[in-house]
Amino acid sequence: MHHIIYMSQATTALTDDKLAALLAQARRDNEERGVTGLLLYGDKQFMQVMEGEAEVLAPLYDHIAKDPRHTGLIKLADKAVEQRSFADWSMAFRAVPAEQFASLAGYVSPEALRLQVPGLSGADALLLEMARQFVLPSNES
Template sequence: MSDNLQQIVYISSAEHPFTDEEFAEMLGAIRKNNEKLGVTGMLLYKDGDFIQVIEGQEDVLAPLFTKICRDNRHYSIVEMMRKPIVERQFKEWSMGFHHINSDDPRLEGFNRFFDDDTETEIDPGEALNLLLVFRE
Protein backbone atom coordinates (compact mmCIF):
# COMPACT_ATOMS: atom_id res chain seq x y z
CA MET A 1 0.00 0.00 0.00
CA SER A 2 1.11 3.50 -0.73
CA ASP A 3 -0.09 6.98 -0.02
CA ASN A 4 0.14 7.93 -3.69
CA LEU A 5 -1.53 4.92 -5.31
CA GLN A 6 -4.02 6.09 -7.92
CA GLN A 7 -6.67 4.72 -10.26
CA ILE A 8 -7.74 6.19 -13.63
CA VAL A 9 -10.80 5.05 -15.59
CA TYR A 10 -11.36 6.28 -19.14
CA ILE A 11 -13.35 5.51 -22.27
CA SER A 12 -12.36 5.94 -25.91
CA SER A 13 -13.17 4.81 -29.44
CA ALA A 14 -10.91 2.68 -31.62
CA GLU A 15 -9.44 4.31 -34.70
CA HIS A 16 -10.46 1.16 -36.62
CA PRO A 17 -11.91 -2.27 -35.78
CA PHE A 18 -9.12 -4.29 -34.18
CA THR A 19 -8.22 -7.80 -35.34
CA ASP A 20 -7.27 -10.58 -32.93
CA GLU A 21 -3.67 -10.25 -34.12
CA GLU A 22 -3.64 -6.50 -33.38
CA PHE A 23 -5.02 -7.16 -29.89
CA ALA A 24 -2.40 -9.82 -29.23
CA GLU A 25 0.42 -7.49 -30.31
CA MET A 26 -0.95 -4.50 -28.42
CA LEU A 27 -1.65 -6.43 -25.22
CA GLY A 28 1.78 -8.06 -25.28
CA ALA A 29 3.44 -4.64 -25.36
CA ILE A 30 1.08 -3.15 -22.75
CA ARG A 31 1.57 -6.03 -20.32
CA LYS A 32 5.35 -5.93 -20.65
CA ASN A 33 5.42 -2.17 -20.07
CA ASN A 34 2.94 -2.31 -17.18
CA GLU A 35 4.90 -5.04 -15.40
CA LYS A 36 8.02 -2.89 -15.69
CA LEU A 37 6.15 0.17 -14.35
CA GLY A 38 4.15 -1.63 -11.64
CA VAL A 39 0.83 -0.78 -13.31
CA THR A 40 -2.24 -2.99 -13.11
CA GLY A 41 -5.62 -2.74 -14.80
CA MET A 42 -8.30 -4.01 -17.15
CA LEU A 43 -9.23 -3.19 -20.74
CA LEU A 44 -12.65 -3.94 -22.23
CA TYR A 45 -13.43 -3.69 -25.95
CA LYS A 46 -16.79 -3.91 -27.68
CA ASP A 47 -17.73 -2.86 -31.20
CA GLY A 48 -14.95 -0.29 -31.53
CA ASP A 49 -15.19 1.16 -28.03
CA PHE A 50 -12.78 0.83 -25.11
CA ILE A 51 -13.17 1.25 -21.39
CA GLN A 52 -10.04 0.90 -19.30
CA VAL A 53 -8.81 1.21 -15.75
CA ILE A 54 -5.16 1.63 -14.82
CA GLU A 55 -3.73 1.59 -11.30
CA GLY A 56 -0.32 2.48 -10.00
CA GLN A 57 1.84 5.12 -8.40
CA GLU A 58 0.65 8.64 -9.22
CA ASP A 59 4.08 9.65 -10.58
CA VAL A 60 3.92 6.69 -12.99
CA LEU A 61 0.25 6.99 -14.00
CA ALA A 62 0.29 10.68 -14.90
CA PRO A 63 2.86 10.35 -17.71
CA LEU A 64 1.43 6.97 -18.75
CA PHE A 65 -2.05 8.43 -19.17
CA THR A 66 -0.59 11.32 -21.19
CA LYS A 67 1.06 8.73 -23.45
CA ILE A 68 -2.23 6.80 -23.72
CA CYS A 69 -4.03 10.00 -24.75
CA ARG A 70 -1.49 10.56 -27.55
CA ASP A 71 -1.87 7.00 -28.91
CA ASN A 72 -3.35 7.25 -32.39
CA ARG A 73 -5.06 3.84 -32.15
CA HIS A 74 -7.97 5.54 -30.39
CA TYR A 75 -9.74 8.90 -30.13
CA SER A 76 -12.48 10.68 -28.16
CA ILE A 77 -10.71 9.84 -24.91
CA VAL A 78 -12.76 10.80 -21.87
CA GLU A 79 -11.28 10.51 -18.40
CA MET A 80 -14.15 9.24 -16.28
CA MET A 81 -12.40 9.07 -12.93
CA ARG A 82 -9.04 9.74 -11.34
CA LYS A 83 -8.83 9.03 -7.64
CA PRO A 84 -6.42 8.00 -4.93
CA ILE A 85 -6.84 4.41 -3.77
CA VAL A 86 -5.62 2.52 -0.75
CA GLU A 87 -5.56 -0.87 -2.46
CA ARG A 88 -5.52 -2.04 -6.08
CA GLN A 89 -8.73 -3.60 -7.37
CA PHE A 90 -7.01 -5.26 -10.36
CA LYS A 91 -3.81 -6.38 -8.67
CA GLU A 92 -3.79 -9.77 -10.43
CA TRP A 93 -3.68 -8.20 -13.89
CA SER A 94 -0.80 -6.35 -15.57
CA MET A 95 -3.61 -5.73 -18.06
CA GLY A 96 -6.68 -7.92 -18.03
CA PHE A 97 -8.63 -7.94 -21.28
CA HIS A 98 -12.07 -8.93 -22.53
CA HIS A 99 -13.36 -8.63 -26.08
CA ILE A 100 -17.06 -8.39 -25.25
CA ASN A 101 -19.80 -9.84 -27.43
CA SER A 102 -23.19 -8.10 -27.59
CA ASP A 103 -24.92 -11.10 -26.04
CA ASP A 104 -22.63 -11.32 -22.99
CA PRO A 105 -24.98 -11.53 -19.96
CA ARG A 106 -22.51 -9.53 -17.85
CA LEU A 107 -23.43 -6.46 -19.92
CA GLU A 108 -26.94 -6.34 -18.51
CA GLY A 109 -27.48 -2.82 -17.22
CA PHE A 110 -24.21 -1.56 -18.73
CA ASN A 111 -25.04 -1.38 -22.47
CA ARG A 112 -25.05 2.41 -22.56
CA PHE A 113 -21.27 2.42 -22.10
CA PHE A 114 -20.98 1.14 -25.63
CA ASP A 115 -23.81 3.16 -27.22
CA ASP A 116 -23.11 6.01 -29.59
CA ASP A 117 -25.57 8.19 -27.68
CA THR A 118 -23.50 11.18 -26.63
CA GLU A 119 -26.48 12.73 -24.82
CA THR A 120 -26.41 10.16 -22.02
CA GLU A 121 -24.13 11.03 -19.13
CA ILE A 122 -22.16 8.11 -17.78
CA ASP A 123 -21.60 7.76 -14.05
CA PRO A 124 -17.88 7.20 -13.31
CA GLY A 125 -18.75 4.79 -10.49
CA GLU A 126 -20.79 2.69 -12.90
CA ALA A 127 -17.85 2.65 -15.32
CA LEU A 128 -15.67 1.17 -12.59
CA ASN A 129 -18.42 -1.32 -11.67
CA LEU A 130 -18.52 -2.54 -15.28
CA LEU A 131 -14.78 -3.20 -15.18
CA LEU A 132 -15.13 -4.99 -11.85
CA VAL A 133 -17.82 -7.28 -13.31
CA PHE A 134 -15.30 -8.48 -15.89
CA ARG A 135 -12.48 -8.79 -13.36
CA GLU A 136 -13.88 -12.06 -12.06
Protein backbone atom coordinates (compact mmCIF):
# COMPACT_ATOMS: atom_id res chain seq x y z
CA MET A 1 0.00 0.00 0.00
CA HIS A 2 1.24 3.47 -0.90
CA HIS A 3 0.11 7.06 -0.48
CA ILE A 4 0.83 10.40 -2.10
CA ILE A 5 -0.07 13.69 -0.44
CA TYR A 6 0.13 16.97 -2.34
CA MET A 7 -0.97 20.59 -2.28
CA SER A 8 -1.66 22.90 -5.21
CA GLN A 9 -3.31 26.18 -6.12
CA ALA A 10 -6.38 26.32 -8.37
CA THR A 11 -5.86 28.50 -11.44
CA THR A 12 -9.40 29.86 -10.97
CA ALA A 13 -11.93 29.50 -8.16
CA LEU A 14 -14.10 26.44 -8.71
CA THR A 15 -17.87 26.75 -8.58
CA ASP A 16 -19.95 24.17 -6.75
CA ASP A 17 -20.97 22.67 -10.11
CA LYS A 18 -17.35 22.34 -11.25
CA LEU A 19 -16.35 20.76 -7.93
CA ALA A 20 -19.26 18.32 -8.19
CA ALA A 21 -18.20 17.31 -11.71
CA LEU A 22 -14.56 16.92 -10.62
CA LEU A 23 -15.57 14.75 -7.68
CA ALA A 24 -17.94 12.57 -9.71
CA GLN A 25 -15.19 11.82 -12.24
CA ALA A 26 -12.53 11.26 -9.52
CA ARG A 27 -14.77 8.92 -7.54
CA ARG A 28 -15.66 6.88 -10.63
CA ASP A 29 -12.03 6.61 -11.77
CA ASN A 30 -10.71 5.92 -8.28
CA GLU A 31 -13.17 3.13 -7.67
CA GLU A 32 -12.06 1.42 -10.90
CA ARG A 33 -8.38 1.77 -9.91
CA GLY A 34 -8.74 0.78 -6.26
CA VAL A 35 -7.71 4.27 -5.11
CA THR A 36 -9.05 5.85 -1.93
CA GLY A 37 -8.35 9.21 -0.38
CA LEU A 38 -9.35 12.66 0.63
CA LEU A 39 -9.57 16.00 -1.19
CA LEU A 40 -9.75 19.33 0.62
CA TYR A 41 -10.54 22.51 -1.30
CA GLY A 42 -10.70 26.05 0.01
CA ASP A 43 -9.51 29.52 -0.89
CA LYS A 44 -8.43 28.22 -4.33
CA GLN A 45 -6.18 25.62 -2.67
CA PHE A 46 -6.21 21.85 -2.93
CA MET A 47 -4.77 19.29 -0.56
CA GLN A 48 -5.17 15.65 -1.51
CA VAL A 49 -4.30 12.27 -0.04
CA MET A 50 -4.34 9.39 -2.55
CA GLU A 51 -3.97 5.78 -1.42
CA GLY A 52 -3.47 2.65 -3.50
CA GLU A 53 -0.86 0.55 -5.20
CA ALA A 54 2.32 2.46 -6.11
CA GLU A 55 2.10 1.40 -9.77
CA VAL A 56 -1.39 2.95 -9.92
CA LEU A 57 -0.64 6.14 -8.00
CA ALA A 58 2.51 7.16 -9.91
CA PRO A 59 0.80 7.61 -13.30
CA LEU A 60 -2.27 9.12 -11.60
CA TYR A 61 -0.09 11.74 -9.92
CA ASP A 62 1.66 12.45 -13.25
CA HIS A 63 -1.77 12.96 -14.83
CA ILE A 64 -2.83 15.30 -12.01
CA ALA A 65 0.40 17.27 -12.38
CA LYS A 66 -0.57 18.07 -15.99
CA ASP A 67 -4.13 19.17 -15.11
CA PRO A 68 -4.52 22.85 -16.11
CA ARG A 69 -7.06 23.49 -13.34
CA HIS A 70 -4.24 23.92 -10.84
CA THR A 71 -0.64 25.07 -10.55
CA GLY A 72 2.21 25.00 -8.08
CA LEU A 73 1.90 21.30 -7.29
CA ILE A 74 3.94 20.43 -4.20
CA LYS A 75 4.35 16.77 -3.25
CA LEU A 76 4.43 16.42 0.54
CA ALA A 77 4.64 12.64 0.76
CA ASP A 78 5.16 9.70 -1.58
CA LYS A 79 5.77 6.51 0.36
CA ALA A 80 4.69 3.06 1.38
CA VAL A 81 2.18 2.87 4.23
CA GLU A 82 0.95 -0.08 6.25
CA GLN A 83 -2.73 0.60 5.68
CA ARG A 84 -5.20 3.01 4.15
CA SER A 85 -6.36 5.98 6.18
CA PHE A 86 -9.48 6.48 4.00
CA ALA A 87 -10.32 2.88 3.10
CA ASP A 88 -14.06 3.50 2.75
CA TRP A 89 -13.82 6.59 0.54
CA SER A 90 -13.13 6.55 -3.20
CA MET A 91 -12.71 10.29 -2.68
CA ALA A 92 -13.82 11.96 0.51
CA PHE A 93 -14.30 15.67 -0.02
CA ARG A 94 -14.66 18.74 2.07
CA ALA A 95 -14.86 22.39 1.03
CA VAL A 96 -13.01 24.40 3.65
CA PRO A 97 -13.47 28.14 4.25
CA ALA A 98 -10.23 30.12 3.79
CA GLU A 99 -9.83 30.93 7.47
CA GLN A 100 -10.38 27.29 8.46
CA PHE A 101 -7.92 26.05 5.80
CA ALA A 102 -5.26 28.36 7.25
CA SER A 103 -5.93 27.06 10.77
CA LEU A 104 -5.32 23.40 9.90
CA ALA A 105 -2.70 22.01 12.25
CA GLY A 106 0.70 22.52 10.69
CA TYR A 107 -0.68 24.33 7.65
CA VAL A 108 1.82 26.28 5.58
CA SER A 109 0.68 28.08 2.45
CA PRO A 110 1.86 26.73 -0.91
CA GLU A 111 3.59 30.09 -1.50
CA ALA A 112 5.79 29.52 1.56
CA LEU A 113 6.71 26.03 0.36
CA ARG A 114 7.79 27.31 -3.04
CA LEU A 115 10.58 29.17 -1.24
CA GLN A 116 12.07 25.87 -0.14
CA VAL A 117 15.77 25.18 0.11
CA PRO A 118 17.04 23.36 -3.02
CA GLY A 119 17.26 19.63 -2.46
CA LEU A 120 14.56 19.41 0.21
CA SER A 121 11.42 17.39 -0.34
CA GLY A 122 8.02 19.04 0.06
CA ALA A 123 7.62 17.41 3.48
CA ASP A 124 11.07 18.59 4.59
CA ALA A 125 10.29 22.12 3.36
CA LEU A 126 7.03 22.03 5.32
CA LEU A 127 8.85 21.01 8.49
CA LEU A 128 11.49 23.68 7.93
CA GLU A 129 8.84 26.38 7.43
CA MET A 130 6.95 25.23 10.54
CA ALA A 131 10.19 25.49 12.53
CA ARG A 132 10.85 28.96 11.13
CA GLN A 133 7.36 30.11 12.07
CA PHE A 134 7.82 28.71 15.56
CA VAL A 135 11.10 30.51 16.28
CA LEU A 136 10.79 33.74 14.27
CA PRO A 137 8.45 36.57 15.29
CA SER A 138 5.66 36.95 12.73
CA ASN A 139 7.16 40.15 11.28
CA GLU A 140 10.48 38.40 10.48
CA SER A 141 9.16 35.34 8.63
